[in-house]
Amino acid sequence: xxxxxxxxxxxxxxxxxxxxxxxxxxxxxxxxxxxxxxxxxxxxxxxxxxxxxxxxxxxxxxxxxxxxxxxxxxxxxxxxxxxxxxxxxxxxxxxxxxxxxxxxxxxxxxxxxxxxxxxxxxxxxxxxxxxxxxxxxxxxxxxxxxxxxxxxxxxxxxxxxxxxxxxxxxxxxxxxxxxxxxxxxxxxxxxxxxxxxxxxxxxxxxxxxxxxxxxxxxxxxxxxxxxxxxxxxxxxxxxxxxxxxxxxxxxxxxxxxxxxxxxxxxxxxxxxxxxxxxxxxxxxxxxxxxxxxxxxxxxxxxxxxxxxxxxxxxxxxxxxxxxxxxxxxxxxxxxxxxxxxxxxxxxxxxxxxxxxxxxxxxxxxxxxxxxxxxxxxxxxxxxxxxxxxxxxxxxxxxxxxxxxxxxxxxxxxxxxxxxxxxxxxxxxxxxxxxxxxxxxxxxxxxxxxxxxxxxxxxxxxxxxxxxxxxxxxxxxxxxxxxxxxxxxxxxxxxxxxxxxxxxxxxxxxxxxxxxxxxxxxxxxxxxxxxxxxxxxxxxxxxxxxxxxxxxxxxxxxxxxxxxxxxxxxxxxxxxxxxxxxxxxxxxxxxxxxxxxxxxxxxxxxxxxxxxxxxxxxx
Amino acid sequence: xxxxxxxxxxxxxxxxxxxxxxxxxxxxxxxxxxxxxxxxxxxxxxxxxxxxxxxxxxxxxxxxxxxxxxxxxxxxxxxxxxxxxxxxxxxxxxxxxxxxxx
Numbered sequence: 001x002x003x004x005x006x007x008x009x010x011x012x013x014x015x016x017x018x019x020x021x022x023x024x025x026x027x028x029x030x031x032x033x034x035x036x037x038x039x040x041x042x043x044x045x046x047x048x049x050x051x052x053x054x055x056x057x058x059x060x061x062x063x064x065x066x067x068x069x070x071x072x073x074x075x076x077x078x079x080x081x082x083x084x085x086x087x088x089x090x091x092x093x094x095x096x097x098x099x100x101x102x103x104x105x106x107x108x109x110x111x112x113x114x115x116x117x118x119x120x121x122x123x124x125x126x127x128x129x130x131x132x133x134x135x136x137x138x139x140x141x142x143x144x145x146x147x148x149x150x151x152x153x154x155x156x157x158x159x160x161x162x163x164x165x166x167x168x169x170x171x172x173x174x175x176x177x178x179x180x181x182x183x184x185x186x187x188x189x190x191x192x193x194x195x196x197x198x199x200x201x202x203x204x205x206x207x208x209x210x211x212x213x214x215x216x217x218x219x220x221x222x223x224x225x226x227x228x229x230x231x232x233x234x235x236x237x238x239x240x241x242x243x244x245x246x247x248x249x250x251x252x253x254x255x256x257x258x259x260x261x262x263x264x265x266x267x268x269x270x271x272x273x274x275x276x277x278x279x280x281x282x283x284x285x286x287x288x289x290x291x292x293x294x295x296x297x298x299x300x301x302x303x304x305x306x307x308x309x310x311x312x313x314x315x316x317x318x319x320x321x322x323x324x325x326x327x328x329x330x331x332x333x334x335x336x337x338x339x340x341x342x343x344x345x346x347x348x349x350x351x352x353x354x355x356x357x358x359x360x361x362x363x364x365x366x367x368x369x370x371x372x373x374x375x376x377x378x379x380x381x382x383x384x385x386x387x388x389x390x391x392x393x394x395x396x397x398x399x400x401x402x403x404x405x406x407x408x409x410x411x412x413x414x415x416x417x418x419x420x421x422x423x424x425x426x427x428x429x430x431x432x433x434x435x436x437x438x439x440x441x442x443x444x445x446x447x448x449x450x451x452x453x454x455x456x457x458x459x460x461x462x463x464x465x466x467x468x469x470x471x472x473x474x475x476x477x478x479x480x481x482x483x484x485x486x487x488x489x490x491x492x493x494x495x496x497x498x499x500x501x502x503x504x505x506x507x508x509x510x511x512x513x514x515x516x517x518x519x520x521x522x523x524x525x526x527x528x529x530x531x532x533x534x535x536x537x538x539x540x541x542x543x544x545x546x547x548x549x550x551x552x553x554x555x556x557x558x559x560x561x562x563x564x565x566x567x568x569x570x571x572x573x574x575x576x577x578x579x580x581x582x583x584x585x586x587x588x589x590x591x592x593x594x595x596x597x598x599x600x601x602x603x604x605x606x607x608x609x610x611x612x613x614x615x616x617x618x
Numbered sequence: 619x620x621x622x623x624x625x626x627x628x629x630x631x632x633x634x635x636x637x638x639x640x641x642x643x644x645x646x647x648x649x650x651x652x653x654x655x656x657x658x659x660x661x662x663x664x665x666x667x668x669x670x671x672x673x674x675x676x677x678x679x680x681x682x683x684x685x686x687x688x689x690x691x692x693x694x695x696x697x698x699x700x701x702x703x704x705x706x707x708x709x710x711x712x713x714x715x716x717x718x719x720x
Contacts, residue, residue: 589719591712592649596641 003059005051005129006076008044008086011037012121019118023111030111031101034118038097041125042090045083052083058131058195067134072192075131080474081324085128085256088331091454092248093121095447099339100240102444103346113153117244120146124249128256132192133182136257140178140221143250144171150245151237160236170230174220181213185264198263211264211271214257215278222254222308225282229539231305235297239342242297247304247338248331255311255327262320262476276316276396280407283309285536287414291421292532295351296341299422303377304334306411310392313404319395320476325462326388328470333376333385333455336448337419340370343444344426347437353425355433362437365445367427369452374423376455378416379499381492384459390495391462391471397487409498416502424510625666632659644711646703650696657689 015037019030026033048056061074097117104113123142130136152164186192188202188210200207218224223231234246245251258265258275265272286305293299307330314323343366344359345351360367376383379390389412396405439445462470509517522529531537632655639652661682668678704710 587719589716591715592641599637599641 003076004044005048005059005078005086006061006074008041008048008090009122009125009129011040011044012118012125016115016118016122019111019115023115026111028101028110030114031097034114034121035094035097035101037118038090038094038121041121042087042094045086045090048078049083049087052078052080060131067186067192070186070190070192072132072134074135075193076129077131077194078129081256081259082128084324084328084474085252086125088252088328089121089124089128089249092331092335092451093117093124093244095450096240096244096248096335096339099243099342099444099447100238102441103240103342104238105441109153113150113238116146116149116153117241120150120245120250124253127253131194133185133194134192136260137179137182140217140253140257141175143245143253144168144175144221147171147234147245147250150241151234153237153241157236163230163233163236167230167234170227171220174217174227177213178217178220181210181215181217184213185210194260194263197261197267200264200267204268207264208268208270211261211268212274214261214264215271215275218254218257218312219278220254221257222251222312223282223305224254224278224309224312225285225305226538228282228286228305229542232298232301232535235295235301239297239338239345242301243335243338243342246301248335251304251308252311252327252331255308255315255323258312258315259320259324259327262315265315266318266476272316272318274316276313276401276404279309279312279314279316280404281309282306283313283411284407284414285309287411287418289532289535290418291414292529294354296344296353296356296422296426297338297351299353299418300334300337300341303337303415303419306415307334307377310389310408310411313408314392314395317392317396317399317401317404319392319399321462321471321474322388322391322395324474325391325470329376329384329388329455329459329462332451332458333373333383336369336373336451336455337377339444339448339451340366340373343440343448344370344437346440346444348435350433350435353422356426356431356435357429358427358431359435359437360427363439365439365448369448370423370427372452373455374419376459378419378503379412379495380416380503381496382460382463383456384454386495386499387459387463390492393491393495394488397491409494412495413498413502416499417506420503420506421510424506424514428511429514622666622670625662629659629662629666632656632662644713646700646710646712647697649712650693650700653696654689654693657685661685 012034015034018033019026023030056078058075058077058079061076064072064074066072097114100113100117104110107113120143123139123146127136127139127143130139148164148168151167152161155161155164182192184206185200188206189196189200190202191197191200216227220227231246231251235242237246265275283306286302286309290299290302290306293302307326311323311326311330314326343363344356347363347366348356348359350356372383376385379386381387389408393405393408393412396408460466462468509521534540636652636655636657636659639655640649643649643652664678664682664685666678668676700710703715707714709715
């Protein structure tokens with residue numbers, strides 16, 4: 001068997017090097033370089049996928065370093081989970097890069113954009129292939145860096161620069177916890193390898209702490225409550241970036257991490273509960289915020305937080321396959337939705353959905369793919385979101401978490417509602433402002449169509465029609481959910497009902513009674529509306545609790561620096577200057593003065609030497 | 619034979635005259651001439667000591683010749699500098715040039 005999975009991240013890295021150094025010369029060709037590299041990675045991923053089906057496994061490239069006597073290898077994980085991620089990342093990544101050619105076409109930093117995207121692809125693919133925490137962490141930071149660079153890609157806008165900083169700082173909180181968790185796990189469990197996690201043993205308390213800290217990293221990256229605040233702001237970046245990084249791949253890395261270290265979480269069941277509860281809170285909270293937001297991208301961002309919460313919930317209740325399945329379907333339909341949103345923004349130059357309307361007739365392809373994506377996320381059968389969401393509901397019910405089950409159901413209802421609200425406001429009705437919309441170029445619409453195909457059909461591989469092929473492919477050895485699938489029928493019915501109900505409600509609100517009903521609700525539930533519109537005031541609370549005190553401390557430190565540290569340094573300099581002020585008068589500039597001093601010195605020297613000679617030689 | 623002390627005394631007088639000239643002459647050419655005096659005082663010493671100590675290979679004389687040659691080269695450089703500063707400042711008095719002061 002040929003071992004080449006490690007080459008998958010190499011090609012995008014070469015593309016990154018080419019674009020970052022020669023981007024100015026390449027100009028528009030830089031997009032071709034990146035897309036080409038990404039396509040090679042895609043092909044290699046497909047071949048690797050076939051290899052996994054044929055029974056190939058992980059391998060090591062050799063020794064890397066030794067930490068406290070424990071050798072660490074350059075390992076490459078090749079298993080069903082990593083190969084699934086590889087396919088998702090390369091397929092979605094390649095399509096989004098093609099889309100970006102149209103979306104970014106007259107940006108002055110076009111090659112730079114593709115360089116960053118390629119670097120992101122490298123890091124993301126490396127993250128997926130890493131077989132130990134150390135390598136994973138390096139790539140984990142790599143995707144974080146790319147996220148920062150791409151969020152603040154249009155750094156001329158202060159909001160974008162701030163959003164990048166916010167994303168970096170907030171995820172840093174998670175990453176710090178993650179790093180501590182990794183080290184704690186190493187000192188307790190004596191391993192960095194994921195493969196050893198299933199039978200890791202050690203002090204119960206420290207293992208729990210390590211698992212929770214690792215989950216903290218996942219929370220930061222996957223924007224889970226209470227570290228979700230960066231993701232909506234990250235929408236300041238180019239929309240294609242939002243689709244790739246902040247919807248389909250990087251934010252799913254947290255979910256991937258939990259899935260990858262699932263053995264550890266199973267070993268300490270308390271942590272699994274924490275994962276499920278955090279996921280549930282995030283899912284419901286973000287979904288409720290999304291119902292009132294008016295920014296097309298922010299609605300999708302909150303939707304992403306909510307869906308990632310559902311994945312976490314699925315994993316937390318023990319649904320390893322369900323969580324990862326939803327990760328995959330979500331990657332496709334959310335990337336599609338973001339790209340559609342990008343196409344709309346490209347056409348109308350605004351992000352406020354209250355100013356849009358009636359775009360379906362002007363943008364046929366975008367409109368139809370947008371509707372397909374919405375049906376997928378709303379959980380209407382037989383679209384992909386239905387099957388994966390259904391799996392999560394099933395797992396939640398069967399593992400004995402009725403509260404989480406109803407949370408997930410409510411989230412599904414809200415999801416269907418806010419997504420339908422979005423498309424009703426954007427695509428249907430009458431235009432609410434003066435817009436000259438036009439369909440986007442082919443390079444943007446073709447990726448939309450391909451992604452729409454995936455968004456519609458990819459769910460089928462995990463459906464009863466294919467006898468749950470996905471769940472058979474990706475399953476967690478050694479952990480069986482208690483109580484074999486009961487209630488398959490009624491849960492499926494309920495989830496369909498909930499999806500349709502959400503769409504129906506949105507229809508009632510925004511098509512049939514769009515003049516009266518939303519306004520009536522707004523005044524009826526003024527407090528709730530205000531709370532949701534202000535995102536539960538979480539940003540304000542953080543601002544008050546953390547940002548302001550931190551700034552105050554910084555302010556003090558800066559004053560201390562100026563007054564004391566700089567004061568000390570400056571006074572040394574001033575003292576020296578004062579002394580030289582006196583001494584420099586000796587420098588008369590007259591050659592003969594110097595000569596005189598020299599000769600006097602010589603005479604004194606000779607006299608001293610001869611005096612000493614007189615004293616000591618006789 | 620003239621005693622060694624005479625030569626040494628002559629040399630000392632010449633040396634002191636040279637030092638005096640260097641220190642008090644304002645004219646740069648005068649300073650250069652005074653430097654030549656100092657060097658020649660040294661030469662007299664070299665030659666005289668060579669004779670009186672009776673070193674057979676005449677090292678002192680050879681040294682003196684070297685000093686003469688190098689002194690010639692040094693005064694060439696010195697004179698060039700004098701011309702250069704004269705062209706710049708229209709003066710060959712050393713105390714007119716105090717550019718290097720604080």
